[in-house]
Amino acid sequence: MVSKEMHELGSKRSVIRELFEYGKQQAAIVGKENVFDFSIGNPTVPAPECVKEAIIELLETKKSDEIHGYTSAQGDFEVRKGIADYMNNTYNSQLKADNFYMTCGAAASLCITLKALTVKSEDEFIIVAPYFPEYLVFVKSAGAKAVVVPADTENFQIQMDLLEKSINSNTKGIIINSPNNPSGVVYSEKTFKDLADLLKKKSEEYQNTLYLISDEPYREIVYDDIQIPYVPAYYDNTIVCYSYSKSISLPGERIGYILVPDCVENAKDVYTAVCGAGRSLGYVCAPSLFQKVVLKCLGKTSDIALYDTNRKLLYNELTKMGYQCVKPDGAFYLFVKALEEDDVNFSENAKKFNLLIVPGGDFGCPGYVRVSYCVDTEMLKRSFDAFKKLRGLYK
Amino acid sequence: MVSKEMHELGSKRSVIRELFEYGKQQAAIVGKENVFDFSIGNPTVPAPECVKEAIIELLETKKSDEIHGYTSAQGDFEVRKGIADYMNNTYNSQLKADNFYMTCGAAASLCITLKALTVKSEDEFIIVAPYFPEYLVFVKSAGAKAVVVPADTENFQIQMDLLEKSINSNTKGIIINSPNNPSGVVYSEKTFKDLADLLKKKSEEYQNTLYLISDEPYREIVYDDIQIPYVPAYYDNTIVCYSYSKSISLPGERIGYILVPDCVENAKDVYTAVCGAGRSLGYVCAPSLFQKVVLKCLGKTSDIALYDTNRKLLYNELTKMGYQCVKPDGAFYLFVKALEEDDVNFSENAKKFNLLIVPGGDFGCPGYVRVSYCVDTEMLKRSFDAFKKLRGLYK
Numbered sequence: 148m149v150s151k152e153m154h155e156l157g158s159k160r161s162v163i164r165e166l167f168e169y170g171k172q173q174a175a176i177v178g179k180e181n182v183f184d185f186s187i188g189n190p191t192v193p194a195p196e197c198v199k200e201a202i203i204e205l206l207e208t209k210k211s212d213e214i215h216g217y218t219s220a221q222g223d224f225e226v227r228k229g230i231a232d233y234m235n236n237t238y239n240s241q242l243k244a245d246n247f248y249m250t251c252g253a254a255a256s257l258c259i260t261l262k263a264l265t266v267k268s269e270d271e272f273i274i275v276a277p278y279f280p281e282y283l284v285f286v287k288s289a290g291a292k293a294v295v296v297p298a299d300t301e302n303f304q305i306q307m308d309l310l311e312k313s314i315n316s317n318t319k320g321i322i323i324n325s326p327n328n329p330s331g332v333v334y335s336e337k338t339f340k341d342l343a344d345l346l347k348k349k350s351e352e353y354q355n356t357l358y359l360i361s362d363e364p365y366r367e368i369v370y371d372d373i374q375i376p377y378v379p380a381y382y383d384n385t386i387v388c389y390s391y392s393k394s395i396s397l398p399g400e401r402i403g404y405i406l407v408p409d410c411v412e413n414a415k416d417v418y419t420a421v422c423g424a425g426r427s428l429g430y431v432c433a434p435s436l437f438q439k440v441v442l443k444c445l446g447k448t449s450d451i452a453l454y455d456t457n458r459k460l461l462y463n464e465l466t467k468m469g470y471q472c473v474k475p476d477g478a479f480y481l482f483v484k485a486l487e488e489d490d491v492n493f494s495e496n497a498k499k500f501n502l503l504i505v506p507g508g509d510f511g512c513p514g515y516v517r518v519s520y521c522v523d524t525e526m527l528k529r530s531f532d533a534f535k536k537l538r539g540l541y542k
Numbered sequence: 543m544v545s546k547e548m549h550e551l552g553s554k555r556s557v558i559r560e561l562f563e564y565g566k567q568q569a570a571i572v573g574k575e576n577v578f579d580f581s582i583g584n585p586t587v588p589a590p591e592c593v594k595e596a597i598i599e600l601l602e603t604k605k606s607d608e609i610h611g612y613t614s615a616q617g618d619f620e621v622r623k624g625i626a627d628y629m630n631n632t633y634n635s636q637l638k639a640d641n642f643y644m645t646c647g648a649a650a651s652l653c654i655t656l657k658a659l660t661v662k663s664e665d666e667f668i669i670v671a672p673y674f675p676e677y678l679v680f681v682k683s684a685g686a687k688a689v690v691v692p693a694d695t696e697n698f699q700i701q702m703d704l705l706e707k708s709i710n711s712n713t714k715g716i717i718i719n720s721p722n723n724p725s726g727v728v729y730s731e732k733t734f735k736d737l738a739d740l741l742k743k744k745s746e747e748y749q750n751t752l753y754l755i756s757d758e759p760y761r762e763i764v765y766d767d768i769q770i771p772y773v774p775a776y777y778d779n780t781i782v783c784y785s786y787s788k789s790i791s792l793p794g795e796r797i798g799y800i801l802v803p804d805c806v807e808n809a810k811d812v813y814t815a816v817c818g819a820g821r822s823l824g825y826v827c828a829p830s831l832f833q834k835v836v837l838k839c840l841g842k843t844s845d846i847a848l849y850d851t852n853r854k855l856l857y858n859e860l861t862k863m864g865y866q867c868v869k870p871d872g873a874f875y876l877f878v879k880a881l882e883e884d885d886v887n888f889s890e891n892a893k894k895f896n897l898l899i900v901p902g903g904d905f906g907c908p909g910y911v912r913v914s915y916c917v918d919t920e921m922l923k924r925s926f927d928a929f930k931k932l933r934g935l936y937k
Contacts (some may be wrong), residue, residue: 148751148808149815153658157818193606206597211588217793251796251825252648258824263548281821288822358543397610399830401646401796413543420544423552424674427683429653430646435794435828 161280163510165189166494169292170503177501182532186327186503188479192449197397214439218432221422222404225437229311230404233445234244238377241328246408248421251401251434253364253390254281257322258428259385260360260405261289263420264319268292272360273313273321274509275305277329279362282322283294287526291319303332303473307341312347320358320423321346326365326375329510329517330482331458332477333373345380350384355471356412356430359385364403367394367448369477370455383410387419396449402437428522454479457520457527464520465518465532468538479521482507485514486541496540500533556584556675557904560781561809561889565898572896578925580913581898583723583874585791587844593790596838600831608832613827616817617644617799621833625799628840631771641803643816644794644828648759649676652717653823655755655781655800659714663687668708668716670700671906672724672877674757677717686714693907694762698727698868698877702736709744715753716741721760721770722899724851724905724912725877726870728768738777745779754780759798760873762789762843765850768871778805781812786836788873790815791844797832801866809899849874852915852922859926860913874916877902881936885909891935895928 160168166186172181205214209424221227222259227244234242250256261272270291274282276298287291292459293402294313299306310321323342336340342359350357361378366389369375379385390403432438461481462474471484483504485493490513497504507515520527549895555563561581569577600609622639629637635719645651655669669677671693680687689708694701705716716739720729729737737754741816745752756773764770774780785798802813827833856876857869866879878899880888885901885908892899892911900908915922 148661149658149812150819153815153818153822154811155818156821157658187612189607189612191607194610196611198606199601202597202601204592206911211593211791212586213591215593215792215794217584236620251829254824263544263552266543266545284822285824288824347718396606398612399610399827401826402830416549417554420548421552423548423550424545427548427679428823429649429683431649431681431796434646434796434832436831437829462582488822500712540568541571 156259164503165465166505168529169498173501180505182501182535183526184503185388185520185522186505186509186522188519189395189398190449190521192396192453194396195444195447195449197444197447197527198397198440201440202436204443205439212458216435218435220432222228222247222426222433223435223438224312226365226442229442231447237446239378240377240379240408242406242408248404248407248418248425249404249438250403250405250425252392252403253362254285255401255430256388256390256403256405257282257285257360257362258288259421259424260388260495261285261291262428263417265289265291265357269317269373270319271315272315272319272532273310274511275323277327277507277515278511279324280509282371284496295511296374300490300512303327304338305342306507309344311349313358316355318349318351318353318355318357320360322360322362323501324362326369326477328365328478329480329505329507330473331478332473333369333375334380335477336376339376339381346382347449348386354400356384360388361385362388364390364393365478368454368479369449370458371476373476375477379408379410384412388390394448395441395444396435400434402433402441437469452513454490455526457522459526460524461518461520465534468535470534472539479507479519481518481520483518485516485517486538490512490516497537499516500536502530502537546593546723550761551679556803558900561898561900562878564893567809568896570809574923577896577898578921578928579898580915580917581900583914583916584793585788585812585844585916586918587848588790590839590842591842592839592842596835597831599838600834609831613644615827615829615832617642618830618833621837624837624840632650633775635772635774635803637801639801640813643800643802643813643820644833645800645820645839646825647787647798647830648757648783648833649680650796650825651783651785651800652677652680652755652757653683654816654819654825655783656680656686657819657823658687658812659753660684664712665714666710666712667714669906670705670716670718670900672698672722672910673906674719674723675904691905695907698722699726699729699733700737702740706740706744710784711748711750711753713744713748713750713752715755717755717757719757721764723760723873724900724902725868726873726875727868728764728770728871731771732773734773734776741777741779755783756780759785759788762886763846763849763874764872765846765853766871774803774805780795784893785803789843790836790839792832795829795832797828797836801822810841811846833889848919849916852917852919855919855922856913856915860929864931865929865933873915876913876915878909878911878913880909881933892932895931897925897928897932
C-alpha cells in the first residue's frame with residue numbers, strides 16, 4: 148500500500164541514531180553524567196556570535212518579505228555573489244554568483260547533484276570507504292548504483308589501484324569527503340593529484356566524463372595549520388557540495404550550496420540540470436533568512452580550538468592505553484581499531500561501560516569504531532576510565 | 543551527460559516566473575510604478591510580529607545547539623506536540639505529536655508524501671484543474687503518473703462524474719487544494735461529502751485504498767467567516783500537507799508539515815514510509831529555528847484584512863468593467879475569464895498595458911487568467927486603468 152523501499156528506509160534508523168537514542172534512555176537510568184555518548188556528529192561548540200548578530204541586524208533593518216520571502220530557486224543573487232567573492236579571495240578561484248546553487252544543506256546538495264547527473268539505471272557512483280552511510284541512500288534515491296572502494300586502513304587515503312578497478316563504462320563519478328567522516332583524515336596532495344590523474348585517464352579511456360563530487364562540510368574544521376585545497380584546481384570536472392552545518396554549527400538550519408565551476412565540461416548544462424533536480428525534489432529555495440545570515444558570516448567558524456583540545460586529549464589518552472588509530476587532521480571524529488574483529492560486538496561491549504561508539508561496518512569499514520568528539524570536554528575526560536575498562540576486557 | 547529530464551526542468555522556467563522576471567525588466571524601462579505585476583504568489587503582507595519576537599526570544603534565552611542543532615528527522619517533539627494540541631483545540635481532532643512530520647514547506651510535504659505512497663510506475667495520482675502547476679512535476683518525480691480532471695468552470699468545485707471516470711485500479715490518490723490556487727475558491731461541504739463518498743465507493747470497488755492528499759497552504763487565508771473543515775473528518779484516508787508560507791508570510795523559510803492522522807489505514811506504516819521518503823530525498827530535518835518559531839506563532843496569521851481589501855476592490859472593479867470571475871472565498875487569487883479563447887494571447891495583450899497576469903493553461907484551465915492580488919493596494923488601484931484599456935481591446 149505504501150512504498151516498501153521508503154517504509155524500510157523509515158523503519159531502519161541508522162546505527163548512529165539507535166545508539167544516540169539508547170544513550171538518552173540510559174542517561175535516565177544511570178544519570179547523564181555517567182553516559183559517555185560519542186555516537187553523533189552534532190556540533191556542541193556554539194555558532195559564532197556573527198550568527199546571532201546577523202539575525203538581529205536583519206530583523207531590525209529589513210522588511211519582512213526581504214528576509215522571509217522566496218528567493219530565486221538558485222538562491223539570492225547577493226548571497227551567491229558574496230560566497231563567490233569569498234571563495235575567490237580564499238582560493239584564488241574565478242567564481243561568479245551563477246556558479247553557485249544554494250541548498251538545504253549537504254544532504255540536499257548531494258541528492259540534487261546525483262539526481263542531476265544520473266541518466267540511466269546502470270549509472271554508477273563510486274564511494275570510498277570509510278564513508279558517510281547516507282551516501283548509499285542518496286545514490287539509490289537518484290536511481291543509480293553505489294560501488295564501494297574498500298578502505299585503505301593504513302592511512303585512510305584512497306587505494307588507487309582498487310579505485311581504478313572499480314571504474315567502468317557505467318561510472319558517472321566518485322564521491323569524496325575530505326576531511327573525512329568517519330576517519331578524520333584529510334586527503335594528501337598526492338591523493339588529490341593521483342585521483343585527478345586517474346579520473347582524467349579513465350575519462351579518456353571510456354570517452355565518458357567522470358565527475359568528482361567533493362563533499363566538504365568539514366572543510367574549515369582542520370588542525371595544525373592543515374590546508375584544504377580548492378579541489379577543482381586539481382580536476383576540472385569537480386562539483387563541490389558544501390554545508391554550513393559544521394563550520395558554523397548550524398546543522399538544523401539546513402543551509403549549504405552546490406558549486407559548479409566553469410571548468411566543468413558543459414558547466415552551464417550541469418548547472419541547469421542541478422536547478423531542475425532541485426525543483427524535481429521539491430526544494431523551492433534554500434531557507435531565506437539563513438542565506439542572508441551565512442553571507443554575513445563568511446570566513447567565520449565556530450571555535451575550532453575546542454574541538455582541537457578534545458582531539459589531542461582523546462588521541463593521546465587512547466593511544467597511551469594501547470588503542471590504535473590514525474591521528475585525525477580534520478573533522479571531529481577518531482576512527483579507532485576495534486580490539487576484536489567484530490566491531491559490532493566491540494561496540495556492544497563498550498556499552499557495558501556506558502561508552503557509546505559506532506561500529507565501523509556502517510561506514511563500510513568493519514573492525515573499527517567511530518568516536519565522535521564534538522562533545523563536552525569534561526565528559527570526554529570522565530570517559531577515559533570507561534575506555535580503560537573496555538581495553539581491560541581484551542587483555 | 544546530465545539527466546535530460548532534469549535539464550529540461552531546469553531550463554523551462556514556469557510561465558509565472560517568466561512573467562515575474564519580465565516585470566522586473568519592464569520596471570527598469572517604464573518605471574516600477576507603471577508596471578502592474580499580478581504574476582506571483584509571494585505574500586506582501588508582513589509576517590505577524592510574533593515571528594520576530596519568537597526569533598529574538600529564542601536567541602536570547604536558548605543555547606546555540608538548542609535552536610540551531612539537528613532535530614529528530616520527523617521534527618522537534620515539543621513543536622509537533624504543540625501543533626497537535628493547537629489542531630485539537632481548533633478542529634476537535636485527537637492528534638498526537640507522532641501524527642506530524644515537519645517539512646521544508648508544502649513542496650517538500652507533497653514530494654515526500656507522493657514518494658512514500660508510490661509503489662509502482664503505473665500508479666496514478668489525480669489532480670483537479672485548475673491546479674498548482676508543480677503538482678505535475680512532483681507526481682512525475684515520485685515515479686507516478688498524473689491524471690487531470692478538467693475544471694468545473696462554473697463553480698470551480700469538482701466535477702464528480704469526471705472524477706469518477708478518472709479512477710481506475712492504478713489510482714493511488716487525489717490531490718486537492720482548497721482554498722484553491724489559482725481559482726481562490728473554497729470547496730463546499732457538499733464537495734467534501736461527495737468526494738468522500740466517491741472515494742469510499744471506489745476504494746471498495748477496487749479493493750484499493752485511495753488516499754486524499756489535502757494541500758492546505760491557504761487554510762487560514764479565507765474571507766467572510768468562511769470555515770475550512772478538518773478534511774480527515776470527511777474521509778479517513780486523508781493526508782494533510784501544510785505550509786506556513788502563506789498563513790504567516792514565511793515562504794522563503796521553508797517550513798510546514800505532513801499530517802498522517804490515526805484514521806488513515808495502517809497509519810503507522812504510512813508515517814514510516816513518509817519518514818523514509820524524507821530521508822531518501824535528502825531532507826534531514828525541517829529548519830530548526832523556524833520549527834520553534836511556528837510553535838510560538840500557532841493560531842496567528844498575517845493581516846488577512848489587507849488581502850481582503852484587495853480582493854473586494856479587484857473583484858468589484860473588474861466585474862463592473864465586464865470581466866467574469868467567481869468571487870474568491872480564500873487564498874489571494876482571482877481567476878478571470880479571458881476575453882478571448884486564447885489565454886496566452888490575452889495575457890500577451892495585457893502586457894501592452896504593463897499588466898502581468900498568468901494564462902490559465904498552465905493551471906490546466908485554458909481560457910482564464912490568474913490575477914494574484916497579494917500586492918500593494920496602491921498598485922492595485924493604479925492598475926484599473928490598464929484593466930479598462932485591456933477590456934477596451936475586445937469591444
